[in-house]
Amino acid sequence: MATEAGIRVENLYKHFGKRDTLVRVIEGASFEVNKGELVALIAPSGAGKTTLLMMIGCVEEPTSGTIWLGDEKVYEDKWLTKEQRKIRREKIGFIFQAHYLIPFLNVIENVTLVPQTNGVSEQEANKIAMELLEYFDIGDKAKAMPSALSGGQNQRVAIARALANKPQIILADEPTAALDSKRSVDVVKMLKKIAIEQNVAVIMVTHDEAMLPLCDRILKIEDKKVVSENVSVQEKIL
Amino acid sequence: MINLAQKDVQHTLGKFLVTAMGVGMLLGIVLIMIGVYRGMIIDAQVLLDDIGADVWVVQEDTLGPFAEASRVHEDLRDTVRVIDGVKSAEALTFQNIQLPQKPSPVRVVAVGFDPFGMVNPVSPKRMVAGRGLMRSHYEMVVTDKTGYHVGDVIRLLRHDYHVVGVTHGTVSSGGEPLIYVSLKDAQELQFSYSNNRIRTDRARGIEGAEGHMVNAIVARVKPGYSIDEVAKNIETTLHKGVFTATQERTLLTQNLIKMASKQIGMFTGILVIVSTIIIALIIYTMTLEKIKEIAIMKLVGIPNSMIVKMIAQETLLLGVLAFIFANLFSHLIYSKFPKRVVLEIPDAWMLFGVVIVASLLASLAGIKKVISADPQAAIGG
Ligand SMILES: Nc1ncnc2c1ncn2[C@@H]1O[C@H](COP(=O)(O)OP(=O)(O)O)[C@@H](O)[C@H]1O
Ligand SMILES: [Mg+2]
Numbered sequence: 379m380a381t382e383a384g385i386r387v388e389n390l391y392k393h394f395g396k397r398d399t400l401v402r403v404i405e406g407a408s409f410e411v412n413k414g415e416l417v418a419l420i421a422p423s424g425a426g427k428t429t430l431l432m433m434i435g436c437v438e439e440p441t442s443g444t445i446w447l448g449d450e451k452v453y454e455d456k457w458l459t460k461e462q463r464k465i466r467r468e469k470i471g472f473i474f475q476a477h478y479l480i481p482f483l484n485v486i487e488n489v490t491l492v493p494q495t496n497g498v499s500e501q502e503a504n505k506i507a508m509e510l511l512e513y514f515d516i517g518d519k520a521k522a523m524p525s526a527l528s529g530g531q532n533q534r535v536a537i538a539r540a541l542a543n544k545p546q547i548i549l550a551d552e553p554t555a556a557l558d559s560k561r562s563v564d565v566v567k568m569l570k571k572i573a574i575e576q577n578v579a580v581i582m583v584t585h586d587e588a589m590l591p592l593c594d595r596i597l598k599i600e601d602k603k604v605v606s607e608n609v610s611v612q613e614k615i616l
Numbered sequence: 617m618i619n620l621a622q623k624d625v626q627h628t629l630g631k632f633l634v635t636a637m638g639v640g641m642l643l644g645i646v647l648i649m650i651g652v653y654r655g656m657i658i659d660a661q662v663l664l665d666d667i668g669a670d671v672w673v674v675q676e677d678t679l680g681p682f683a684e685a686s687r688v689h690e691d692l693r694d695t696v697r698v699i700d701g702v703k704s705a706e707a708l709t710f711q712n713i714q715l716p717q718k719p720s721p722v723r724v725v726a727v728g729f730d731p732f733g734m735v736n737p738v739s740p741k742r743m744v745a746g747r748g749l750m751r752s753h754y755e756m757v758v759t760d761k762t763g764y765h766v767g768d769v770i771r772l773l774r775h776d777y778h779v780v781g782v783t784h785g786t787v788s789s790g791g792e793p794l795i796y797v798s799l800k801d802a803q804e805l806q807f808s809y810s811n812n813r814i815r816t817d818r819a820r821g822i823e824g825a826e827g828h829m830v831n832a833i834v835a836r837v838k839p840g841y842s843i844d845e846v847a848k849n850i851e852t853t854l855h856k857g858v859f860t861a862t863q864e865r866t867l868l869t870q871n872l873i874k875m876a877s878k879q880i881g882m883f884t885g886i887l888v889i890v891s892t893i894i895i896a897l898i899i900y901t902m903t904l905e906k907i908k909e910i911a912i913m914k915l916v917g918i919p920n921s922m923i924v925k926m927i928a929q930e931t932l933l934l935g936v937l938a939f940i941f942a943n944l945f946s947h948l949i950y951s952k953f954p955k956r957v958v959l960e961i962p963d964a965w966m967l968f969g970v971v972i973v974a975s976l977l978a979s980l981a982g983i984k985k986v987i988s989a990d991p992q993a994a995i996g997g
Contacts, residue, residue: 428995437915437991467917474995478912482627487618492916494617539916551995 383446384413384547384579385434387604390443392429403429405602407443411579413546416570417606418590419583421599427583430599431549434581435470436462448546467492471540471578473550477532479524485511485535486520492543503542510538514568530561537565541572548572550582554589566592620922621929624906635898636934640941642891643967646884647946648953650963653880655956659791660868663727664861666739666786667708669834670843672864673850674857681710681831682789683867688856690799690828699850701841704734707830709802710788715762715770715795722762724795725788728802728830731755735834738783738796746781749798757781757796772805789868791955803827888970891938896978899931903982910986911994920987927982935975939968 392404403426411417421427432438434445436452445453447469452458459465466472479488489510490503498506511517514534516527524532533556540548550569554562566582566589573580573594582593590596596607625632672681673688673696680686696705709728714721727737731749738748738757746766749755756777758764768779777797786794797805804827837846843860851858859867903910910923943964950957 432992463914463917463919465917466915470917472916476995478908478994480909480913482624482906482909483618483620487623491618491913491918495918495922500617 382413383410384415384448385411385581386444386446387434388444388446390430390433390445391441392426392433392438393441402602404433404440404599404604407599407602407604409597409604409606411581411597413448413577413579414573415594416566416573416580416582416592417595417597418593419581419597419599420585420590425599426602427599428551430604431551431581431583434547435472435549436465467496467543469546471543471545471548473537473540473548473553475552475555477524477529477536479532479535479539481524484521484523485516485527488524488535489539489542492539496543506544507538507542510541511535514538529556533557533561533565537568541576544576546578548578548580550580552583552585554584554586559586559588562586562589563592570594619929620926621933624902624926625930625933628902632934633937635894636937637941639891639894639934639938641945642887642894643938643942643971644945644949646887646891646967647942647959647964648950648957649880649883649887650967651946651950651957651959652953652955653876654958654960654963656791656872656876657869658958659787659956660789660872661865662785662787663737663789663794664865664868666742667735667737667834668836669735670837670861671702671835671847671850672859672861673705673833673835673854674831674859676856678857679867680857681708682864683871686831686857687829688831688833690803690830692854692856693830693833695854696833696835696850699846699853701838701846701849703836703838705833705835706730706733706735707799707833708735708737709799709806709831711802711806711831712792713772713795713805715758715764715772719763722793724758724762724793725790726802726805727794727796728799728806729796730799733799734836738781739786742783742786744782744784746779748781749796750780752798752800754778754801755780755798757783759783759786759793759795761787761793762795775801777801785956787956799830803829888974891971892974892978895931895934895938895975896981898934899927899979899982900985902930903927903985907985907989908994910989911991914989915991915994923986924983927986928976928979931975931979931982932972935971935978939971942967 388408390404390407394401394403419427429438433440440453442455452465486504486507489507493503494500508517508520511520516531516534519527519531554565557565569580569582570592572578590609593609596609598605598607674680674686675688678684678686690707693705693707696702706729711726712723713726714723729735729737731752744760749757754775754777756770756779758779760782764779766779766782770777788794837843847858847860913923946959950959
């Protein structure tokens, strides 16, 4: 397993607003997430977890600092490419608390939309999508509309969608918050498996301490900076 | 590649079709209005074509007989006949009269002509029943819109008129139904007054002075003669108002075109604007309803161009469907209008062009919303 960095962040700052309304969210964060690694990102509500993910995901522009995605430096005090969306759809898989599937597309269309936008042929995209759906035990729902599926099934479709473009990085913002504990464990194990099998760097925001033992490492936002902690032996056993 | 517009429309098909139908009806009315305008221009020329004269001689300094009142003496016909180049000349009258109950009174224009003369305004190709006038008194040919049939008897003033023929599609330049009577009957209808008036006129010694007036003399020109020159010749010789058929046609249509095109143009413009606003509102609300999905698409990296394409295609589809409904609708109802409605293909294509432009304009509000949508809005909090 390669241990090179999938994500590298150096001296990252994020301020919202100006003067009176200035909010300093992140002040000088530096950390790495390796390929093949699943790290949990924990911090109190409002500490800037989503903001941090959105900066790594090339959605929210940082105030200053440097971001590397794999061997591509995407940000150094400014975006280094005009096409952040191209980076997003080619390199990153997003998973959220809610599934956010597109209601007028059926399951397989939801999964193949991004790969097809990337130029993968419909046939090839469908093949990848079917493999993913079968892997998640929802192959028989490929032609169903999201409205006909349960919450858990939709969340699995959403994960399949995040994987369909074969991302180098997965950014998961509280993916298990809406699931019961058994399903939550399943999802996190699944993410771990994907991290290893596909050599993907995964950051997962979670409030659920029970998920931490399943992760390789913990990142915490403390004093507007990011600190890394190993998962303690007790937690691992738990 | 997945066509987002198609998928979205399939998902909200019912609403989409109902909207297209509603807008289609508005656009259908636009087509009908243009059709009414076309019909007016055609109506204006029906009688002129049926009479088929080369030259019209009317009261001096008037634009008669259709645009202005014109009266000339019947004898003028004989004077015109002897002018060089004139092949034949006939006297005609035109007057508004009201036919009695059938089932309600009908206002018509009566054309009076000499049934034994050289000009027969009752075009044989417009006859649908019976025959033309063959006697000099108390026969009448009517157009089918009057509701009368061959054999009907209509009492006008002191006489019974027998309907001997029925025409189809004959109207005055103003679009009213036509009837045809002999010149003598027409003069009687036009200039007979109450017994009282006749007595007072008699006392003044002006009895019957108007009995031999007509509204216009029409002439045909001999082959080999120029119509313009013969017309000029009549004008200088007789000091009457003289118009060639072409001039008369212009007189009849230009005023109409000037007035009606402005009127219809205004209505049409307003309806098109209303349709555009409706399409814009629908597309805008449809966009707002999907704004969360649009934000998610932007977040996962779908380019704006794809999302804008979806909105634009949906708007165009709405416009095209509305256009199709407009044509269906207008063709379904146009024949039910009392006046002539002429639906012409070029007009429909023109509307199609307008609809496409209007749809593209209508999509702008939705597209603006798409571009300004914040990718993080959907996951906010
Ligand atoms: N667009 C914004 N404008 C101003 N402040 C913002 C904006 N987005 C987030 N914030 C602020 O940044 C802080 C971190 O927010 P967020 O990243 O959502 O926290 P978390 O995900 O850890 O709960 C919060 O105080 C929030 O109010
Ligand atoms: Mg958050």
